[in-house]
Amino acid sequence: MSVMLQTRDLSKSFPVGRRLLGAPRGFVHALRPTSITVEQGETLGIVGESGCGKSTLARMLVGLMPPSGGSIEIDGTALDRADPAVFGRMIQYVFQDPSGCLNPRQTIRQILDAPLRLLYRMDAPARAARIAELLDAVNLRAEFLDRYPHEFSGGQAQRIGIARALAAAPRILVLDEPVSALDVSVQAQVLNLLADLKAQLDLTYLFISHDLAVVEAVSDRIVVLYFGTVVESGPAERVFASPRHPYTKLLADSAPAVGRPLLKGAEGELPDPLNPPPGCAFASRCPAATEICRRDTPPLRIIDGDQFAACHHPLAP
Amino acid sequence: MRVFFALLFRNRLAGIGGVVLAIIVALVLLTPVLPLQNPDVTAMGDRFLRPLSPGHLLGTDALGRDLLSRLLWGTRLSLAVGFAAAVAAGLIGSAVGIIAGYAGGRIDNAIMRFVDMLMAFPYILLALAIVAALGPGLMNALIAVAAVNVPFFARNIRGITVGLASRDFIDAARLSGKGHVRIVLTELLPNVLPVIVIAMSTTIGWMILETAGLSFLGLGSQPPQADLGSMLGEARAAMISAPHTSVVPGVMIFLIVMSINLLGDGVRDALDPRLKSGALTRPMAATRVARRNVPEAQGSGLLQIDDLEAQFHVGRRVYRAVNGVSLSIAPGECVGLIGESGSGKSVTALSVMGLVASPPGVITGGAVRLADEDLIGAPYARLRALRGNKVAYVFQDPLSTLHPLYRVGDQLTEAITSHHRISAHEARERALKLLADVRIPNPAARLSAYPHELSGGMRQRIGIAMALANEPEVIIADEPTTALDVTVQAQVLALLDDLRRRKNVAIVFITHDFGIVGQLCDRVAVMYAGRIVEEGPTERVLSDPAHPYTRRLIACVPELGGGRRQLPAIPGLPPAVDQLPEGCAFAPRCDRATPDCAQGEIGLRGSLRKVRCIHPEAEVGA
Numbered sequence: 005m006s007v008m009l010q011t012r013d014l015s016k017s018f019p020v021g022r023r024l025l026g027a028p029r030g031f032v033h034a035l036r037p038t039s040i041t042v043e044q045g046e047t048l049g050i051v052g053e054s055g056c057g058k059s060t061l062a063r064m065l066v067g068l069m070p071p072s073g074g075s076i077e078i079d080g081t082a083l084d085r086a087d088p089a090v091f092g093r094m095i096q097y098v099f100q101d102p103s104g105c106l107n108p109r110q111t112i113r114q115i116l117d118a119p120l121r122l123l124y125r126m127d128a129p130a131r132a133a134r135i136a137e138l139l140d141a142v143n144l145r146a147e148f149l150d151r152y153p154h155e156f157s158g159g160q161a162q163r164i165g166i167a168r169a170l171a172a173a174p175r176i177l178v179l180d181e182p183v184s185a186l187d188v189s190v191q192a193q194v195l196n197l198l199a200d201l202k203a204q205l206d207l208t209y210l211f212i213s214h215d216l217a218v219v220e221a222v223s224d225r226i227v228v229l230y231f232g233t234v235v236e237s238g239p240a241e242r243v244f245a246s247p248r249h250p251y252t253k254l255l256a257d258s259a260p261a262v263g264r265p266l267l268k269g270a271e272g273e274l275p276d277p278l279n280p281p282p283g284c285a286f287a288s289r290c291p292a293a294t295e296i297c298r299r300d301t302p303p304l305r306i307i308d309g310d311q312f313a314a315c316h317h318p319l320a321p
Numbered sequence: 322m323r324v325f326f327a328l329l330f331r332n333r334l335a336g337i338g339g340v341v342l343a344i345i346v347a348l349v350l351l352t353p354v355l356p357l358q359n360p361d362v363t364a365m366g367d368r369f370l371r372p373l374s375p376g377h378l379l380g381t382d383a384l385g386r387d388l389l390s391r392l393l394w395g396t397r398l399s400l401a402v403g404f405a406a407a408v409a410a411g412l413i414g415s416a417v418g419i420i421a422g423y424a425g426g427r428i429d430n431a432i433m434r435f436v437d438m439l440m441a442f443p444y445i446l447l448a449l450a451i452v453a454a455l456g457p458g459l460m461n462a463l464i465a466v467a468a469v470n471v472p473f474f475a476r477n478i479r480g481i482t483v484g485l486a487s488r489d490f491i492d493a494a495r496l497s498g499k500g501h502v503r504i505v506l507t508e509l510l511p512n513v514l515p516v517i518v519i520a521m522s523t524t525i526g527w528m529i530l531e532t533a534g535l536s537f538l539g540l541g542s543q544p545p546q547a548d549l550g551s552m553l554g555e556a557r558a559a560m561i562s563a564p565h566t567s568v569v570p571g572v573m574i575f576l577i578v579m580s581i582n583l584l585g586d587g588v589r590d591a592l593d594p595r596l597k598s599g600a601l602t603r604p605m606a607a608t609r610v611a612r613r614n615v616p617e618a619q620g621s622g623l624l625q626i627d628d629l630e631a632q633f634h635v636g637r638r639v640y641r642a643v644n645g646v647s648l649s650i651a652p653g654e655c656v657g658l659i660g661e662s663g664s665g666k667s668v669t670a671l672s673v674m675g676l677v678a679s680p681p682g683v684i685t686g687g688a689v690r691l692a693d694e695d696l697i698g699a700p701y702a703r704l705r706a707l708r709g710n711k712v713a714y715v716f717q718d719p720l721s722t723l724h725p726l727y728r729v730g731d732q733l734t735e736a737i738t739s740h741h742r743i744s745a746h747e748a749r750e751r752a753l754k755l756l757a758d759v760r761i762p763n764p765a766a767r768l769s770a771y772p773h774e775l776s777g778g779m780r781q782r783i784g785i786a787m788a789l790a791n792e793p794e795v796i797i798a799d800e801p802t803t804a805l806d807v808t809v810q811a812q813v814l815a816l817l818d819d820l821r822r823r824k825n826v827a828i829v830f831i832t833h834d835f836g837i838v839g840q841l842c843d844r845v846a847v848m849y850a851g852r853i854v855e856e857g858p859t860e861r862v863l864s865d866p867a868h869p870y871t872r873r874l875i876a877c878v879p880e881l882g883g884g885r886r887q888l889p890a891i892p893g894l895p896p897a898v899d900q901l902p903e904g905c906a907f908a909p910r911c912d913r914a915t916p917d918c919a920q921g922e923i924g925l926r927g928s929l930r931k932v933r934c935i936h937p938e939a940e941v942g943a
Contacts (some may be wrong), residue, residue: 010936030734053806053807053809054777054806063736064490066496068492068495069497092496092497092498096496097492097493097496099489099492099493100489101489104488104489104490105489105490105492105493106493107490107493107494107508107511108490108491108512109512110507110508110509110511115493118494118497118498118499118507119496119498120495120502122497122498122499123497123498141892157894158662159894161326165493168493168497169496171495172497172498187661187662187894188661188833188874189661189832189874189877189880189890189891189892190661190871191877191888192877192878192888192889193889193890193891193892194890195888196887196888196890199887214806214807215809216881217878217879217880217881217883218879220877220879220881220882220883220884220885221883221884221885221886221888222885223885224885239885240884240885241884241885244881244882245882254808255807255808256809257811257882258807258808258810259807259836259881260810260811260814260836260837260839260840261836261839261840261880261881262833262835262838262839262840262880263839263862264839264840266811266814266818266840266841267811267812267815268815271760271762271812273776273778273779273809274776275422301450
């Protein structure tokens with residue numbers, strides 16, 4: 005197995021209270037220095053709640069947002085943000101809102117045509133053949149090509165979004181909540197389609213979601229983000245079954261499940277991003293927090309084999 | 322295009338404007354071939370001839386020139402200049418607006434501050450300054466009028482562009498390899514073009530007036546060339562002795578500007594997509610009711626819904642959103658209403674208090690009884706007395722249900738005082754207690770917070786506190802936790818469960834999540850295509866579903882701890898509710914379907930557990 009995607013200390017901070025001249029008044033650290041590795045052919049699940057930095061990470065990976073620090077390497081070469089055509093052929097993005105990512109005034113043919121023409125400089129017959137192939141790959145009929153996005157249901161629009169990403173023939177797909185806007189019966193259709201495509205086209209996936217059950221069902225490995233930091237990572241079958249970080253455990257216990265009583269007594273929310281607390285960001289909500297948690301930021305360390313957690317007092321399996 | 326003209330002429334004034342303008346434009350286009358006298362030839366003997374004089378239909382001016390000829394040639398020039406100025410201002414202004422809106426940041430700031438500076442001058446002063454710098458002449462007047470109107474276009478178009486530039490499809494285009502120029506031309510421009518056309522059609526009249534104004538002052542067209550403004554200017558000296566010389570161009574300016582403005586308003590309305598969907602019409606205070614008979618009560622619940630039918634009438638189409646839903650809710654009970662989007666679960670809930678927007682919504686049948694009082698068709702005053710009092714709602718997105726400009730404390734006390742005559746102090750005390758009830762930390766400080774200052778979870782707690790404000794008997798919660806994070810969702814669900822047990826409130830909980838239903842609800846009703854297909858005690862429905870749709874819907878939702886797997890998806894899509902098939906609406910997607918599933922009416926069978934299926938997965942008993 006070779007490493008397909010690697011970030012080294014990738015970080016992003018946004019200035020707050022910008023002034024006309026001079027330095028801004030402060031920074032919000034949307035993503036603290038983060039290093040992740042994705043193997044070729046793997047599906048890495050990224051889980052976290054709103055404000056945890058998962059979308060910031062995704063947008064930096066596909067070049068839509070410049071990082072504040074660190075580096076991104078795809079298949080051994082550093083990501084070159086200068087030429088969108090180069091990384092567009094390596095890594096593509098599937099958006100959360102299926103209808104928002106399609107221009108309402110373009111037909112499906114025009115939408116799928118652009119990457120072929122601009123990224124691969126294909127001639128007209130080659131493009132037509134490739135578009136037919138793409139539509140077939142996402143199980144849509146060819147008669148849809150000359151229709152406009154508003155004529156499609158959410159599930160169909162998401163298939164078109166996936167076809168648009170695949171048109172660039174990337175090695176990696178970043179899927180940012182690809183099914184959370186869809187109905188459950190359609191959600192399963194799209195997840196299965198993604199699994200088939202991955203096998204057929206030998207793709208590598210980064211699957212971002214807030215839905216733990218969905219992530220667990222599709223991922224090989226899972227990374228849990230909290231407040232811009234990786235708090236736990238490990239094999240999908242172990243992360244939620246035997247969480248080592250208290251936040252992962254809280255997440256797993258919060259997910260509604262038939263036959264489990266409602267979680268009581270877990271109050272508290274994210275800390276204020278403008279005034280982050282010292283030490284572990286989860287300490288104020290953590291039942292096991294001690295003095296050291298409120299003073300020192302715990303580093304991400306090996307807990308058990310390939311399971312990592314950033315916690316001073318990791319839970320027993 | 323046909324739709325556009327139909328919409329345009331539905332507005333009668335716009336139609337009149339269009340016809341008048343068409344006649345004027347046809348006349349001036351034909352001017353060169355009409356048998357008119359030379360407009361610039363003077364004849365001092367024929368000065369100030371009255372209208373209808375032989376040879377001069379509209380009379381002559383101070384130099385004996387034919388007024389009809391001068392009017393048509395002058396109108397031709399004024400229209401051309403006004404149109405050219407509008408196009409120039411529209412092009413330049415829109416380009417500036419798109420660039421500023423797309424680039425954002427410092428470029429946007431610099432451009433827009435410059436535009437603001439232009440707008441700070443009175444427009445006629447600015448135009449005068451430009452003409453003074455460039456010298457008089459029609460061309461320079463055109464430049465001045467165009468320049469004065471650039472800021473209007475720039476600001477309008479920038480506003481639209483800023484909204485579009487942050488949309489996902491712009492990012493998608495970037496990932497497809499499009500550069501900035503391509504994105505502006507192929508992605509942004511087609512979306513702002515209708516706005517540009519609308520802005521132009523509503524301002525072209527102004528530009529004609531402004532050009533006429535400059536010519537009137539002698540800064541536009543130079544003698545002997547006629548345009549409407551200079552004709553007025555020349556006639557000013559003889560306004561009392563020969564009024565027709567100023568009335569003729571005056572009437573023409575009036576007709577042109579009036580007709581253009583009427584037509585422009587019509588174009589704006591016709592191009593506005595909101596008008597097409599009928600959204601511009603304000604909904605009525607309560608849903609329209611058109612039912613023939615009132616069904617008998619089928620049960621004795623606190624809230625008893627019987628054979629409810631609700632439809633949306635859009636044009637000639639009838640969307641049958643709710644088709645005969647019956648549901649009974651006992652005091653203190655929590656009933657889950659589960660279904661996918663378009664299944665009619667929200668419309669059912671909104672119908673209870675007549676909250677479905679009308680038009681297009683109509684309640685076409687059934688009854689909703691609260692403690693044996695039928696609410697369908699109840700007078701508005703009665704509904705208003707009950708809304709938020711006996712029956713309260715909690716909606717999905719608290720950010721859109723709370724008013725952004727009022728403090729949450731004021732909104733909370735308003736909810737109380739609209740049903741109870743109590744003092745402001747008492748209301749505040751109650752609001753404080755409510756916030757403590759929904760476990761908001763530091764409630765006194767939160768009362769003076771604005772909705773945007775609170776997190777999503779806190780806002781939803783405020784929404785629940787408002788619902789609880791008048792100690793309702795029934796709370797209808799429409800996906801109240803869908804917009805929340807899982808850990809916050811768990812907190813809100815625990816809160817709702819606790820409140821209903823302590824206060825004995827009945828809850829109708831609308832959701833698409835079986836996990837939530839399983840944790841919270843005593844009973845569950847599953848909806849598909851506007852009907853309840855299965856109903857029963859939650860545990861039994863979830864562990865042993867009787868309807869094939871329920872079973873397969875449960876199966877395709879992954880559950881935590883199941884590991885990596887292929888999910889058994891349901892092929893196909895739910896039917897469109899304006900084209901419901903006969904028989905079972907799920908039959909086309911069902912693997913147990915037989916030919917008789919697509920025939921006749923399939924009833925809901927059973928008593929404690931009910932199922933609407935002739936080949937159920939499990940027996941439900943009589």
